[in-house]
Each structure stands twice: as structure tokens, then as C-alpha cells.
Amino acid sequence: MQSLLDAIARATPGTDARRLFHGRGGLHPDATDWALDWYAPVWLVTRFGEASDEDARRIGEALAARQAEVHPGQPLNWVFQRRQPDGPTSRPLTTVMTGQVPEAHDVTEDGTHYRVHLLRGQNHGLFLDMAEGRRWVRAHAAGRKVLNLFAYTCAFSVVALQAGAKEVVNLDMAHGALATGQLNHQINGITAGARFLGHDLFTSWGKVNRLGPYGLVIVDPPSYQKGSFVAAKDYPRLLRRLPDLLLPGGHALICLNAPEMPESFLREALAEQAPDLVVEGRLPNPPAFADASSDRALKVLVVRHP
Template identity: 60%
Template sequence: MNELLRAIDGMAWPGDAVRIFHGRGGRYPGEEHWVLDAYPPVLVLTSFAPVTDAQLATIGDALQRRWAQIAPGGVPLNWVFQQRGEAARGAGADATRLMSGSVPDPHVVTEGATRYGVHVLRGQNHGLFLDMAEGRCWVREQVAGHAARAPGRGPKVLNLFAYTCAFSVVAMQAGAAQVVNVDMSRGALAAGQQNHRLNGIASGASFLAHDIFSSWGKLTRSGPYDLVIVDPPSYQKGSFVAIKDYPRLMRRLPDLLAPGGQALLCLNAPELGPAFLDDAMREQAPGLQRVGRLPNPPVFADRDEARSLKVIVYRAPA
């Protein structure tokens, strides 16, 4: 775990929520199972393979040394360890452990000027996907540009598989007239509503706890949309299986998009490369033009970019 320790030694004070070490990208042989994230004022270490108490002690010592050097005003070190993968099944309640300090409740982090609620002590998803930072930046820029070109008429956005509605928050901040958030999880949408309140957004966004594949009529009648965001789980039994359900979804995009509207399609399945999205789009919605793939944050670099997060933009005819 030399590269992980080197990343800790070079760590700067994390003002925003960011990834510090990304072993999952495969660039550090033997350390593919390690991930270190900052959800200030808490650090979250994740392992996708079994680890020993001695390894955790070594990492804890490194974190303590570096934290003493960079933390302002004697802020104590707060860090959490989460065991993932097969080893987590045997760990039970100990799969996520507070190793030092405490976790704020509520726990609110920032990304630029935007605030999000997170929960690092329960579940595998903490409320904000750090690898999607460039996607949120792109949405902000596109919405702001649209609003500037048409003063008084911000764009209408459809946010599918909205989770905690981070895309919606940045779209509303940038000048969207309306965002329709759709997700099957009422709990996730409730967290999304709280994220809007955290940022002083009181109107303009709606939250629909619907099965997307049973709601096309309602969603189409609410359109058309200047921007459709699709960020599904790659595999969630009973909800979405990318290889089967993404083509079904693409077939609906021409009816949802306004002329010249854009679709942001996201896919985090290592076994499916960008060609999966492009080939399916050519088959299901050939009128949509590929604009390009967004870069991932540099810390998420992968030895094989086809296996990393795919975020691709397509545009409807003007």
C-alpha cells in the first residue's frame, strides 16, 4: 500500500468533498482494492478486499501524521473505514466502522458553492458520487449558457434516476426554469429535497417517486425537455440492468427532447465500454448525434478508460 501512503503524505486540506486515492483505476498494482475519500471533516477509507488490523493501524498513523500538518485550528482527525466486497458480508454491522473522532449529524459537504447532505456511516452510497463532479460542472455550464441565450426562459430539465438530486441542484442554481426528478426511491428523493433546501432552492423542482419504465406517458406530456440526464445504476435487480434496459430508454429520448436538446448518458459498468452506448444509440435513436464524452476527474484516471465511468452527450436535431 505504498501508493496509498504516498497519497496520504501528499494530501492537501480537503475543503470540498473529493477523492484522494483511487486504487480502483488499476494504475497501482496490488492496491486496486483501496479507495480514500474526503467528506470534510471526515475521511472515508474503503477496501474491496480483506485487510488486517495491522494495515489499518499503519494507515491510521499516516492519516494522523498528515492531518496534524494540514488541519486548520487543531481540527481533530475523523475517519471511517468501510469493508466492501465478499469480506463485507461476514463483517455484518462492522462493515463500516468509525476509527477515530466523530461524524457530524447532519453531515453537510461542499462542492464549490453547492452544499450536499451525506451519510458515511450507513450504506455503500454516501449521498454524493464524487466521480460525477465533471458531469455536474457540465450541467451547470449548459444550463447557464441556455439561460443566457434566452433571458427569462431557463431550460427545462428531466433528471432520471435522480438519486439525491445533485444534478437538479446545480441546474436550478444555474438558471433552469424547471427540473423534474424521477427515482423509485422515496428516501433518495427526500434527501434530494433536503439538498435543494440546503442551497436555498424553494421552487422549480419536482420529485416523482416513479418507475421510469411505467411513466413514459406522464414524462412525455411534461416535456419536451432541453436537457435529459440519465444516470442509472449499472445493475440493480428489479430496477435497471444496463445491457437490457438502456436501449429501451434510448428509444424514448427523441420524444422527450426539444429540438436541439441534449441528453447526458452515464454508465459506470467496467464490462461495458463507450461503444455499448454509441451502438445502442445508433440503433434505437439514430437521429441523435454524438457530441462527445466528458472527461472524468483526474484522480479517477484508469489504466483502461473504456472501463472507467462513461458520460456521453448526444444532441437532438435542431
């Protein structure tokens, strides 16, 4: 765990939410099951597995010392989340260790505001590893109609509309996540241009097609969510329909965050199911998410319809 403590001692949290330590990347053998995130003004420490009281004590002392250095006079707020493996999912136990942490608060990234819930489950409302994907969308969405599949809290939609997208269609089965997505638009002053569809994609192709075609399609599904999407089974049948959704010259972001599935899975599925589409490249992940294996890390491919 010393690598985590060393990272805390040199952490420089700023105004934006971001990851500060990524043990899961395999570059720190003594801390492979630890992560440290900054959701200003809250430090979030995550342990994938069991953690002792001594671990918590040492982390708390390190955070208190660093807080006093980088934010003198300001209270320390830190949350400890322990995730117990349970098959392909995990059961988080979240504890406010120090300070006053609300059930929800707003954070920023590149000037955009997002509502996050650090005390609710294991998904907090903003996936920090997708920062480069949001920047790509911000740079390419102007003038395009966008389809945001598995929209979650609609972060892609917010940045697309800020960048000048014509319209964004957000689709997700989780009505609670979409409600937060609507709030994310409101807190950024976006009052028009977004649709929110609380539907199962695989029973809603007709509606999705009627609202298209699209200049940009974003596909960022869960890797394994029983009853919703299982990547190994469902990604190929989704990619089969992708060319029909895209305008000629349109782009798609194809995302996969499953450590057990390599980049070749996506490339082979695209070649088989949508051979006319061209893979232009893979987006880099934020430096904080550096990984010993590119196949284990988040994979985001940029695809173009000729």
C-alpha cells in the same frame, strides 16, 4: 498498499469533497482495491475486499500524521468501509475508527452544499466521480426544462436550478433518496422549480412525456439494480424513447458506470435505438479518477437532438 500510504502523506484536502486516491483505476498495482475520499472534515477509506488489523493500523497512523500537518490542532475523523463482494453488489461494513462522525453532515462542491451519509451503505449521497457532469450541467442548464432520470439525491437538479434552469423534473424509485434530494434543495436556498416523482420510469412514461418535452435530459442509472435497472437489458429500451423526450436542439447526458461495459456499448445502442441523435463527445472524469482503461472508467456522453 504503499501507494495509498504515499497518497495520504501528500494529500491536500481542501473545503470541497473529492477523491484523493483511486486504486481501482489500475494505475497502482499494489493498491488496486483501495480508495481514499475526503468529505470534509472526514477521511473515508474504502477497501474492496478483506483488510487486516495491521492495514487499519498503518492507515490510521498515516492519516493522523497528515492531519497534524494539514489541519493542526483539529481532531482526526476517519471512517473505514470494507466492501465484501456479493455478486454484482457488495455488502459494506463501515466503522468509525477515530473521531466523531455524525450519521449525516453537509459537504460542498463548487460552492453548492450536499447532505451525505458516510455511515449508511455504500452510496453516500454524492458521487464524486460525477463532478465534471455537474459542472457541464451548471454551464448548460440556463433557460432549459430539465428531466433528471434516476435522480438519486438530485445533485444535478440543484446545480441546474442554481444555473437558471426553468424547471427540473426529478424521477427516482427510491423515496429516501428523493427526500435527501429535497433537503439538498432546501439547504441551498432553492424553494421552487423542482418536481420530485417517486416512480418507476418504465411504468411512468406517460407522465414523463406529458411534463415534457425537455431541453436537457440526464440519464444516470445504476448499472445493475435488480428490479429497477439492468444496463445491458434496459439501456437500449430507454434510449429508444429519448428522441421523443428532447426538444430539437436539446441535449442529453448519457452516463454509464459499469467497468465491464465499454463506451462502445452506449454508442452502439444509441446508433441502433436513436439514430437521429448526435454524439458530441465524452466528458472527462475528474483527474483523481484517472484509469488505465477508459472503458473501465465512468462514461458520460453528451448527445444532441438535431
